[in-house]
Amino acid sequence: MFSRIIALLIRYKNISFGSFPRLISIFYWPSVQILFWGFFTNFLISNNSYSGLGILNIILSAVILWDILFRGQLGLTMSFLEEIWSRNLTNLFISPIKEFELVISLIFISLIRTIIGLTPAIFIANYFFDFHLFQLGFFLIFFFFNLIVVGWSIGFLVSSLVLRYGHAFEELAWAIIFVLLPFSCVYYPLESLPPVMQKISLVFPPAHIFESMREILINDLIRYDLLINILFLNLFYLISSIIFFLKIISISRKKGLLINQGE
Amino acid sequence: MNNYFINVVNLIKNFDDQPVIKNISFNVKKNSIVGILGKNGAGKTTLLGMLLGLITPTKGDVYIFGKNLKSNKEEILSEVNFQSPYVDLPKKMTVEQNLFFYSRLYGVKNFNKVIDTLVNDLKINNLLKKNYGSLSAGQKTKINLCKALLNKPKLLLLDEPTASLDPETSIFIRKYLLEYQKKNSSSILITSHNLNEVQAMCSNIILLKSGEIVSQGNIKQILKNYNYKTLIELFLSEG
Numbered sequence: 001m002f003s004r005i006i007a008l009l010i011r012y013k014n015i016s017f018g019s020f021p022r023l024i025s026i027f028y029w030p031s032v033q034i035l036f037w038g039f040f041t042n043f044l045i046s047n048n049s050y051s052g053l054g055i056l057n058i059i060l061s062a063v064i065l066w067d068i069l070f071r072g073q074l075g076l077t078m079s080f081l082e083e084i085w086s087r088n089l090t091n092l093f094i095s096p097i098k099e100f101e102l103v104i105s106l107i108f109i110s111l112i113r114t115i116i117g118l119t120p121a122i123f124i125a126n127y128f129f130d131f132h133l134f135q136l137g138f139f140l141i142f143f144f145f146n147l148i149v150v151g152w153s154i155g156f157l158v159s160s161l162v163l164r165y166g167h168a169f170e171e172l173a174w175a176i177i178f179v180l181l182p183f184s185c186v187y188y189p190l191e192s193l194p195p196v197m198q199k200i201s202l203v204f205p206p207a208h209i210f211e212s213m214r215e216i217l218i219n220d221l222i223r224y225d226l227l228i229n230i231l232f233l234n235l236f237y238l239i240s241s242i243i244f245f246l247k248i249i250s251i252s253r254k255k256g257l258l259i260n261q262g263e
Numbered sequence: 264m265n266n267y268f269i270n271v272v273n274l275i276k277n278f279d280d281q282p283v284i285k286n287i288s289f290n291v292k293k294n295s296i297v298g299i300l301g302k303n304g305a306g307k308t309t310l311l312g313m314l315l316g317l318i319t320p321t322k323g324d325v326y327i328f329g330k331n332l333k334s335n336k337e338e339i340l341s342e343v344n345f346q347s348p349y350v351d352l353p354k355k356m357t358v359e360q361n362l363f364f365y366s367r368l369y370g371v372k373n374f375n376k377v378i379d380t381l382v383n384d385l386k387i388n389n390l391l392k393k394n395y396g397s398l399s400a401g402q403k404t405k406i407n408l409c410k411a412l413l414n415k416p417k418l419l420l421l422d423e424p425t426a427s428l429d430p431e432t433s434i435f436i437r438k439y440l441l442e443y444q445k446k447n448s449s450s451i452l453i454t455s456h457n458l459n460e461v462q463a464m465c466s467n468i469i470l471l472k473s474g475e476i477v478s479q480g481n482i483k484q485i486l487k488n489y490n491y492k493t494l495i496e497l498f499l500s501e502g
Binding site: 003004006007008010011014015018019082083086087088090091092093094095096097098250253254255256258259 | 278308309312315316317318319336337338340341343344345347349350351352353354355356360363364365367368369370410
């Protein structure tokens with residue numbers, strides 16, 4: 001089992017880090033986002049004398065945490081789509097690999113890509129803006145894993161839809177996250193949303209995560225009710241999305257979709 | 264069942280209620296080379312897909328090495344392999360990375376040595392460091408064949424094994440496959456539109472027409488029974 005998972009991880013490493021443009025794209029966007037939001041927030045602070053709440057810390061924490069979700073989803077989806085694009089699904093599924101081994105490999109490569117992609121952004125934020133993400137302490141790890149789990153859940157959903165319905169759904173890999181963004185309360189509190197949107201937001205884990213983050217950074221308060229919600233919602237979505245992914249593979253076998261899938 | 268590598272029993276496949284494979288049964292003996300023939304749409308690819316566990320049958324069973332494919336997939340697939348010009352390897356990896364990847368996936372022991380021997384035998388040493396995506400169709404066919412032999416399969420399924428190859432390389436590959444089959448006492452199943460190739464390599468054939476087997480058995484015997492001289496004549500009349 002481990003040799004097959006390692007084989008897949010090496011394969012995804014070769015795809016992700018094998019070419020210079022791809023490697024750059026992993027680092028580039030998180031770092032640019034940090035620079036953009038950092039300078040913009042500095043400008044706002046200098047013009048409004050509004051620095052009492054550590055607004056820079058709140059915004060940069062939000063940017064980095066949101067990017068964990070985005071990178072996590074993209075890392076998983078892109079790795080799977082690469083198998084479809086390179087017409088390699090047939091070879092993969094006629095090998096002795098088990099479907100759960102593919103699931104584990106996709107999760108691991110997403111984790112590795114996300115950590116590698118975000119590390120420079122965290123250093124840039126620290127160097128240019130004296131920003132300390134680790135101010136969140138233990139909860140940084142908690143938020144990191146819960147946000148990346150949201151990314152994985154969305155990644156399995158998108159991968160399943162592309163496998164089942166074809167290339168028309170590929171756009172979802174980039175777009176779906178922006179459907180979730182307004183409901184995630186990344187840059188504003190939940191109460192600033194209209195009541196209907198608040199109800200929808202609470203169905204998804206990110207709103208709970210970003211509310212928790214603000215409570216810690218602004219009020220130094222740990223909201224255990226939110227943390228429990230995060231855990232339960234994430235568990236539900238991750239398990240559901242993996243079951244959905246496996247079900248779609250089974251349907252694909254029935255419909256003959258695993259042969260000759262590709263560009 | 265032990266004398267056979269493949270037992271197909273009352274296999275049916277419908278796609279959206281359209282029958283593609285219509286209740287077929289056949290056996291493939293150990294240590295044999297069998298050709299699957301049929302026009303486009305006869306059901307060859309669907310049949311291969313079901314033998315590889317890629318397509319779930321609507322009804323019926325596939326037994327490979329005497330074991331039901333449905334319940335022993337991982338064990339069976341570790342001793343089976345497949346090559347087709349219509350199935351690529353990852354394009355953004357070098358040939359060497361691809362061969363390493365599949366060796367690990369199949370759990371090949373001492374894979375460096377195995378790859379070394381295969382690339383020497385198939386005369387593809389000069390391609391190892393090249394990106395798979397940059398190769399010509401003929402070079403890809405050879406690399407795909409190399410990948411298909413990595414786990415020294417007891418059962419090898421080949422879809423158009425010499426497609427895109429020049430005549431000299433085609434003859435070389437055919438000879439190589441025949442030697443491989445003899446040396447390893449394996450069975451090979453070939454689908455091909457190149458009937459001369461099938462006649463040169465296979466002892467038996469299965470002729471499919473609209474998802475049904477219209478003829479199967481020893482080539483010489485079938486030609487004698489139907490009073491044809493060549494497979495082409497048989498194919499044009501019965502296929």
